[in-house]
Amino acid sequence: MGSSRIAQALRSPVGVVASVGLLAVIVLAIAAPLIWSGDASRIDILHASQGSSSAHWLGTDALGRDILYRVLVATRLSVVLAVLAAAIGAAIGIPIGAVPALFGGRVGRLVTGLINLAVAFPALLVAIFVASIIGVGAHGAVVGIAVAIAPYFARLSQTLSSSVAGSEYLAAARMIGVRRFRLLTRHVLPNIAEPLLITSTISIGDALLSLAGLSFLGLGVQPPRYDWGRMLNEGLNRIYVNPEVALGPAVAITIGALTFALFGEVLAKAAGAGGARRWLRGELPASTVAAGACDGDDVLAVEDLTISFPGGAVPVRSVSLRVAPGEIVGIVGESGSGKTLTAMAVADLLPAAAHVSAAKLCLFGSDPRALSASQRRRLLGRSLAVVYQDPMSALNPALRVGRQVGEVSEVHHGISKRAARDRAVERLRSVRIGSADARARQFPHEFSGGMRQRAVIAMGLMAEPKLIVADEPTTALDVTVQQQILRLLRDVTVSRSSAAILISHDVAVVSQLCVRVVVMYAGRVVEELDVDTLVAGPAHPYTVALVASVPTMESKREQPLASIPGRAPTPYDDIPGCPFAPRCPRASERCRAEMPPLEQHSPTHRAACWHPVNVLEKAAV
Amino acid sequence: MTALEARSVTVGFGRGRRRLVAVDCVDVALPEASTLGIVGESGSGKSTLARALVGLVPLASGDVLLDGEQLRTARDGRVLDPRRRVQMIFQDPFASLNPRMSVGEAIREALTVRGGSGRGTRAAEVARYLDLVHLDPEVAQRMPSRLSGGQRQRVAIARALAARPEVLIADEITSSLDVSVQSAVLNLMRELRRELGISMIFVSHNLATVRYLSDEIAVMYLGRVVEVGPAECVVSAPQHPYTRALLYAVPSFGGSVLADVELGEPPDPHDPPAGCPFHPCCPVGPHARPERTACIECDPRDGADQRPHRAFCHFATAVADQRAEETAHAARDR
Numbered sequence: 043m044g045s046s047r048i049a050q051a052l053r054s055p056v057g058v059v060a061s062v063g064l065l066a067v068i069v070l071a072i073a074a075p076l077i078w079s080g081d082a083s084r085i086d087i088l089h090a091s092q093g094s095s096s097a098h099w100l101g102t103d104a105l106g107r108d109i110l111y112r113v114l115v116a117t118r119l120s121v122v123l124a125v126l127a128a129a130i131g132a133a134i135g136i137p138i139g140a141v142p143a144l145f146g147g148r149v150g151r152l153v154t155g156l157i158n159l160a161v162a163f164p165a166l167l168v169a170i171f172v173a174s175i176i177g178v179g180a181h182g183a184v185v186g187i188a189v190a191i192a193p194y195f196a197r198l199s200q201t202l203s204s205s206v207a208g209s210e211y212l213a214a215a216r217m218i219g220v221r222r223f224r225l226l227t228r229h230v231l232p233n234i235a236e237p238l239l240i241t242s243t244i245s246i247g248d249a250l251l252s253l254a255g256l257s258f259l260g261l262g263v264q265p266p267r268y269d270w271g272r273m274l275n276e277g278l279n280r281i282y283v284n285p286e287v288a289l290g291p292a293v294a295i296t297i298g299a300l301t302f303a304l305f306g307e308v309l310a311k312a313a314g315a316g317g318a319r320r321w322l323r324g325e326l327p328a329s330t331v332a333a334g335a336c337d338g339d340d341v342l343a344v345e346d347l348t349i350s351f352p353g354g355a356v357p358v359r360s361v362s363l364r365v366a367p368g369e370i371v372g373i374v375g376e377s378g379s380g381k382t383l384t385a386m387a388v389a390d391l392l393p394a395a396a397h398v399s400a401a402k403l404c405l406f407g408s409d410p411r412a413l414s415a416s417q418r419r420r421l422l423g424r425s426l427a428v429v430y431q432d433p434m435s436a437l438n439p440a441l442r443v444g445r446q447v448g449e450v451s452e453v454h455h456g457i458s459k460r461a462a463r464d465r466a467v468e469r470l471r472s473v474r475i476g477s478a479d480a481r482a483r484q485f486p487h488e489f490s491g492g493m494r495q496r497a498v499i500a501m502g503l504m505a506e507p508k509l510i511v512a513d514e515p516t517t518a519l520d521v522t523v524q525q526q527i528l529r530l531l532r533d534v535t536v537s538r539s540s541a542a543i544l545i546s547h548d549v550a551v552v553s554q555l556c557v558r559v560v561v562m563y564a565g566r567v568v569e570e571l572d573v574d575t576l577v578a579g580p581a582h583p584y585t586v587a588l589v590a591s592v593p594t595m596e597s598k599r600e601q602p603l604a605s606i607p608g609r610a611p612t613p614y615d616d617i618p619g620c621p622f623a624p625r626c627p628r629a630s631e632r633c634r635a636e637m638p639p640l641e642q643h644s645p646t647h648r649a650a651c652w653h654p655v656n657v658l659e660k661a662a663v
Numbered sequence: 664m665t666a667l668e669a670r671s672v673t674v675g676f677g678r679g680r681r682r683l684v685a686v687d688c689v690d691v692a693l694p695e696a697s698t699l700g701i702v703g704e705s706g707s708g709k710s711t712l713a714r715a716l717v718g719l720v721p722l723a724s725g726d727v728l729l730d731g732e733q734l735r736t737a738r739d740g741r742v743l744d745p746r747r748r749v750q751m752i753f754q755d756p757f758a759s760l761n762p763r764m765s766v767g768e769a770i771r772e773a774l775t776v777r778g779g780s781g782r783g784t785r786a787a788e789v790a791r792y793l794d795l796v797h798l799d800p801e802v803a804q805r806m807p808s809r810l811s812g813g814q815r816q817r818v819a820i821a822r823a824l825a826a827r828p829e830v831l832i833a834d835e836i837t838s839s840l841d842v843s844v845q846s847a848v849l850n851l852m853r854e855l856r857r858e859l860g861i862s863m864i865f866v867s868h869n870l871a872t873v874r875y876l877s878d879e880i881a882v883m884y885l886g887r888v889v890e891v892g893p894a895e896c897v898v899s900a901p902q903h904p905y906t907r908a909l910l911y912a913v914p915s916f917g918g919s920v921l922a923d924v925e926l927g928e929p930p931d932p933h934d935p936p937a938g939c940p941f942h943p944c945c946p947v948g949p950h951a952r953p954e955r956t957a958c959i960e961c962d963p964r965d966g967a968d969q970r971p972h973r974a975f976c977h978f979a980t981a982v983a984d985q986r987a988e989e990t991a992h993a994a995r996d997r
Binding site for chain 2: 594610
């Protein structure tokens with residue numbers, strides 16, 4: 043966990059209480075015996091066994107010693123023993139728990155079984171048992187508690203290390219030939235240290251409580267030494283006469299145990315609070331509705347779309363996009379180019395923290411932002427279908443496929459469950475799922491990857507969509523299945539004369555299916571062109587490099603592939619000029635200073651570049 | 664001279680009815696200073712084979728030979744190579760680097776295990792390996808979380824090289840990278856092969872990438888190598904119908920999606936079909952031509968040694984003929 047996250051957690055109310063408490067306990071443990079040990083051990087028979095008074099706030103014990111001083115001085119022994127017990131318990135338990143991850147096979151199974159067995163025993167019984175064997179006294183109590191809590195550490199470390207055991211970095215280290223001890227100390231432990239540390243802190247509190255319990259039973263600290271448990275034991279005899287005598291050590295035990303437990307919780311909270319927080323902090327401005335009349339017969343018309351997140355990220359910057367009825371438009375770009383966010387903004391599927399502004403946003407002739415929530419839902423539900431990259435996550439694993447596909451009609455067209463199912467079967471058949479009737483009764487996990495994607499497409503078709511948004515629909519699929527799904531998408535759009543947006547990182551895939559291609563880089567549209575121009579030679583250097591860097595069946599094996607040096611800017615970077623300039627071989631001063639506008643090269647070709655690749659160069663390439 | 668050879672390597676998982684034979688009696692040989700491409704789809708066993716060759720997955724049976732010398736196996740069936748002469752680079756550079764270890768430490772670890780160099784020279788060695796993969800020496804101080812995907816993959820390559828392997832296995836090393844970074848990593852692999860003379864096995868689902876880097880190509884389907892041969896020959900004259908399906912499936916830039924081979928649903932790997940496991944999906948098999956009963960009845964592995972490209976197909980030469988026929992057709996149509 044980062045130090046900033048800990049600092050943030052400590053500033054919360056619980057964090058302040060816990061850290062002040064912990065600091066107090068530590069200071070007391072160090073200072074109290076130095077200052078008050080004289081007062082705590084001064085015997086005063088004349089004032090023995092007294093209740094609280096102005097001289098002795100918590101009264102005196104059987105030898106007339108002041109109980110308040112004794113409680114304060116006992117802090118050191120109580121806390122030190124508790125820390126010791128927790129530390130020994132962790133030192134025994136954690137390595138044992140890591141054994142299955144390092145050895146595997148029979149040894150691993152044996153150790154796992156033993157841990158399960160040990161966890162089943164009641165901890166306090168084990169502690170009492172071990173403490174009595176080793177011998178009454180502080181040593182026995184500490185070892186007893188250490189042995190009792192070790193199985194819990196072992197179990198935790200086993201669970202945590204098993205996730206590391208499956209990691210590729212452990213496999214890589216094994217392959218290099220790193221020895222087991224080093225695997226444990228350098229690869230397994232550092233990656234599970236965080237939760238273990240938290241548990242250790244919490245378990246100090248537990249150990250404090252258990253030690254007090256053992257001392258109370260007379261198995262722990264023996265006179266003349268004393269800890270809180272011992273004092274509680276001594277005070278209990280007088281609980282009906284002077285309850286404050288027992289109350290002092292009791293309160294100390296409670297506060298001590300609570301402090302460690304609370305501090306552990308604070309650490310856990312700091313560890314659990316991950317990056318998402320940054321998005322939510324700050325003000326959440328609502329979407330800006332700008333005036334823009336929706337006319338024309340475009341299925342989708344977006345102008346100057348900008349998406350920003352609180353915290354300064356602007357992943358999409360003044361994007362304009364137009365989709366005519368029946369047209370298949372491709373959006374190409376690498377990860378972080380804003381291609382998915384652009385489409386999700388259209389489908390009203392952005393996270394709540396996103397701020398969308400656009401000069402014009404028209405979907406099927408109306409501005410979804412001007413509609414009420416229910417109107418918007420109806421418009422999107424009936425006319426828009428979304429196909430995602432991972433079909434498994436788009437399907438509910440607990441629902442039969444037929445029911446799931448039919449649900450769209452039930453909700454948006456209000457037809458009966460039975461009619462919806464029949465329609466679902468018919469749609470499944472239309473996406474070429476064999477024996478659709480039987481398949482509709484199956485669950486998503488019984489489908490192959492390709493069939494799942496077909497089912498998702500069938501789901502989208504239930505509502506006769508006018509626009510299909512397919513976001514990397516074939517990336518998670520095998521190459522042979524990829525072609526089938528692409529063909530299906532094309533057939534579906536043609537037969538229903540619906541439009542489609544195909545989002546992909548693969549220029550080749552897009553070029554096969556689309557008529558028009560939009561190339562995005564760092565949140566901006568850098569080029570927009572028809573497929574023929576894309577194949578003949580694009581004008582923007584980024585598009586040129588993107589096309590050239592993909593190996594094809596015709597690439598010359600003797601020559602290196604074209605590559606793009608450097609890395610793309612992040613959504614946080616505010617670049618005044620062309621975002622591609624730092625990686626561009628043609629970049630000039632102007633490119634770095636001034637953002638080039640999308641300039642018309644031909645009726646179907648626009649590019650945002652000050653130095654576009656011209657026709658003669660294309661021929662040379 | 665062969666650098667690495669797998670003889671009848673079989674890898675299985677689970678027992679009884681859940682038994683899955685991921686790699687089924689595979690023979691492949693990697694000649695010295697050359698590159699063998701292994702291509703196949705998910706579930707074809709290509710990654711399992713790669714993992715078995717470096718000793719991460721136990722063999723059920725079979726032998727692995729390094730420099731013509733048979734490697735011992737541990738009691739559980741893992742291949743043992745005390746000198747770690749075979750190294751692998753993993754697909755996902757976000758998972759294959761320890762997040763709590765700086766780049767320098769990760770590379771140093773590989774150097775230490777190999778031994779032989781003093782503490783002082785190690786820093787220089789780390790810098791040298793970083794330089795080899797075109798990274799700045801100051802990257803050594805950074806944690807993996809501060810690097811981009813492409814940089815991480817370079818670090819993973821440097822770490823594998825630091826163990827001074829004779830054979831490098833690259834398992835889908837570009838598929839989790841962005842397009843613009845992929846080509847740089849592929850170029851790097853080419854360069855390393857030329858400069859260091861390392862033999863490589865390049866595993867990928869992408870036939871175009873495999874073809875670009877490999878001297879030989881082995882095509883895997885359902886745990887078997889169904890065709891193997893020189894890269895250009897496999898690509899230009901595929902013998903197995905599955906290889907042809909893969910070839911058709913490579914999206915061609917500006918081409919159409921009309922190239923039509925419907926393979927149907929892949930078979931259940933727990934219960935592979937009898938005879939040729941590809942027959943239920945085969946476009947030239949018994950479904951298209953009922954007279955080809957051999958596909959259902961006989962195992963095409965018999966007699967494969969006599970066929971071109973050692974193809975596991977009863978009608979391998981016929982496939983080649985048919986392709987010639989098709990090309991002639993296409994030419995006439997034009």
